[in-house]
Amino acid sequence: MVCALCKISAPTEQIGVSVATNAVTDSTLGEVKVELRDVRKTFGTNEVLHGINLTVSKGEHVVLFGPSGSGKSTILRSINLLEVPTSGSVKFNGVEYGPGDPTEESVIRGRPLELRRSIGMVFQQFNLFPHLTAIHNIALPLRSVKKMSRRDAEEKAAQSLRDVGLLQWSGSFPAQMSGGQQQRVAIARALSLDPEVMLFDEPTSALDPELVGEVLSVMRRLATMGMTMVVVTHELGFAREVGDHNVFMEEGRIVETGGRGFFESCSHPRTQAFMGSVL
Amino acid sequence: MTPFSARSVNYDWGLVWDNRDMFWWGLVTALQVSAVALVLSMVFGMLLALGRMGRRPGSILAAAYINIFRGIPALVSVIWVYFGWSLLVGYNFSTFQAGVIALTLLYSAFFAEIFRSALTALSLGQNEAGLALGMSSGRVFFSVKLPQATKIAIPNIGNMFIGMVKDTSVFTVIGLVEIVRVTQNLNATYFQPFVLFTTAAIIYVVLAFVLDFMFRTLEKTLSTPTNGFFATLLTSRRSTRINKLIEVHGDS
Numbered sequence: 416m417v418c419a420l421c422k423i424s425a426p427t428e429q430i431g432v433s434v435a436t437n438a439v440t441d442s443t444l445g446e447v448k449v450e451l452r453d454v455r456k457t458f459g460t461n462e463v464l465h466g467i468n469l470t471v472s473k474g475e476h477v478v479l480f481g482p483s484g485s486g487k488s489t490i491l492r493s494i495n496l497l498e499v500p501t502s503g504s505v506k507f508n509g510v511e512y513g514p515g516d517p518t519e520e521s522v523i524r525g526r527p528l529e530l531r532r533s534i535g536m537v538f539q540q541f542n543l544f545p546h547l548t549a550i551h552n553i554a555l556p557l558r559s560v561k562k563m564s565r566r567d568a569e570e571k572a573a574q575s576l577r578d579v580g581l582l583q584w585s586g587s588f589p590a591q592m593s594g595g596q597q598q599r600v601a602i603a604r605a606l607s608l609d610p611e612v613m614l615f616d617e618p619t620s621a622l623d624p625e626l627v628g629e630v631l632s633v634m635r636r637l638a639t640m641g642m643t644m645v646v647v648t649h650e651l652g653f654a655r656e657v658g659d660h661n662v663f664m665e666e667g668r669i670v671e672t673g674g675r676g677f678f679e680s681c682s683h684p685r686t687q688a689f690m691g692s693v694l
Numbered sequence: 695m696t697p698f699s700a701r702s703v704n705y706d707w708g709l710v711w712d713n714r715d716m717f718w719w720g721l722v723t724a725l726q727v728s729a730v731a732l733v734l735s736m737v738f739g740m741l742l743a744l745g746r747m748g749r750r751p752g753s754i755l756a757a758a759y760i761n762i763f764r765g766i767p768a769l770v771s772v773i774w775v776y777f778g779w780s781l782l783v784g785y786n787f788s789t790f791q792a793g794v795i796a797l798t799l800l801y802s803a804f805f806a807e808i809f810r811s812a813l814t815a816l817s818l819g820q821n822e823a824g825l826a827l828g829m830s831s832g833r834v835f836f837s838v839k840l841p842q843a844t845k846i847a848i849p850n851i852g853n854m855f856i857g858m859v860k861d862t863s864v865f866t867v868i869g870l871v872e873i874v875r876v877t878q879n880l881n882a883t884y885f886q887p888f889v890l891f892t893t894a895a896i897i898y899v900v901l902a903f904v905l906d907f908m909f910r911t912l913e914k915t916l917s918t919p920t921n922g923f924f925a926t927l928l929t930s931r932r933s934t935r936i937n938k939l940i941e942v943h944g945d946s
């Protein structure tokens with residue numbers, strides 16, 4: 416097997432070990448990782464999330480979909496507090512990071528910085544640091560967040576790049592890489608910090624069609640390994656394949672949710688209309 | 695051409711060579727004042743830019759500073775500092791100190807605007823990517839935003855520096871022995887205004903060329919992907935390390 420991605424699943428590989436700690440095992444199945452309760456978000460006078468409830472369990476793959484402007488990105492960004500909800504509770508591992516639930520009297524509160532260190536995020540526009548090589552895009556957060564030495568950080572960064580099949584590109588700058596390669600570096604960068612949950616905000620929407628596959632295959636591999644994932648995507652084929660919990664939303668509200676087979680069984684007319692327009 | 699008529703026109707260019715040391719030290723003084731002021735203005739300019747981009751009332755104060763000080767001429771500034779401030783704080787600044795302070799007061803305002811536009815040119819995504827990775831906002835600023843903004847700002851920084859060196863010429867009024875003061879002193883002795891001030895002008899022009907070239911080289915050196923002789927030299931150890939990592943990990 417020459418496919419570098421295949422290496423991720425081999426438990427003897429370093430990255431395999433780090434991610435395997437998040438894998439679904441019988442004892443941990445159902446443990447709640449992320450819990451949003453009655454999350455509302457207002458920009459100016461415009462409320463764009465009207466009370467969102469969402470639970471993400473360990474090893475679960477949640478797929479969010481819905482029309483543009485329905486609030487998918489805002490939900491994702493609320494989970495790692497890039498967007499602070501106007502009201503509502505954002506819990507991670509039982510610790511409160513949002514404004515909180517007014518009915519709950521005493522809660523343990525955490526700092527956004529700590530939350531973000533356990534949650535990885537991949538953006539539509541990759542957001543690699545253009546002044547750094549691929550390997551240093553990964554090594555910088557390792558040094559800054561994990562306090563690794565330069566040597567250890569570069570070592571680990573090289574392994575992460577190898578795991579997404581881009582070791583040869585270590586010394587290249589983002590501008591020298593294709594969109595698909597940049598997004599794989601971005602995924603490797605997030606994964607190298609050993610997150611417990613990964614958030615993907617339309618990771619393939621900015622890619623040329625022929626480059627979508629390579630990114631989806633990295634994500635598919637990650638899903639197979641049991642990574643807890645929340646994915647916003649318009650790739651319904653991918654969603655159908657990995658989605659354990661599918662959430663259809665419109666205008667800041669969750670309209671319908673369902674488990675596997677959701678795409679065949681969804682019953683709400685809005686959902687069906689949307690499916691019809693996308694498929 | 696008789697020796698007589700030559701004497702009546704009397705362009706004694708040899709004078710310049712004979713007094714080359716004085717011109718040299720005038721040049722060095724002008725560069726020293728400008729260089730110290732450059733570093734200080736960049737630091738204060740960055741702080742002003744951050745203040746201006748931040749919350750009230752800091753943003754209002756920063757904006758006020760910028761709009762006031764970029765309108766003051768260097769001549770007024772240096773007289774104000776050298777004579778005015780000295781009375782105010784009861785301390786006599788040296789001509790060097792007064793020159794540095796005068797330039798810093800003015801150029802901080804210009805650098806603030808340069809840095810502000812460079813920072814706004816960075817996409818919001820850069821900041822968010824850093825924060826989402828769990829980096830502190832301070833670390834994101836120093837490792838992600840500042841390097842990129844500086845790179846964007848370099849051509850403007852170069853232009854500002856050339857302007858600063860030229861502005862030191864007015865510091866002759868407080869008696870700073872820079873290029874113009876040297877020229878005036880020599881002229882008082884030899885009365886050769888055409889020769890001496892042509893020389894002064896040439897020094898400024900050549901200096902501007904050299905500084906421009908240096909900043910262009912710096913810009914090229916810092917550009918990515920790595921470009922040019924100095925950049926290759928500076929990053930050669932990094933490249934070696936990366937190639938070794940590729941080799942080591944490629945085998946497994």
Ligand SMILES: Nc1ncnc2c1ncn2[C@@H]1O[C@H](COP(=O)(O)OP(=O)(O)OP(=O)(O)O)[C@@H](O)[C@H]1O
Nearest residue numbers: 458459463481482483484485486487488489490617
């Ligand atoms: N920073 C902001 N300021 C003001 N309004 C915003 C901001 N971010 C998002 N919005 C608004 O919030 C609503 C939801 O936006 P969001 O980006 O979450 O939608 P989305 O479902 O991700 O859409 P898309 O598919 O286009 O990415 C939109 O109406 C958008 O205009």
Ligand SMILES: [Mg+2]
Nearest residue numbers: 487488489616
């Ligand atoms: Mg979006």
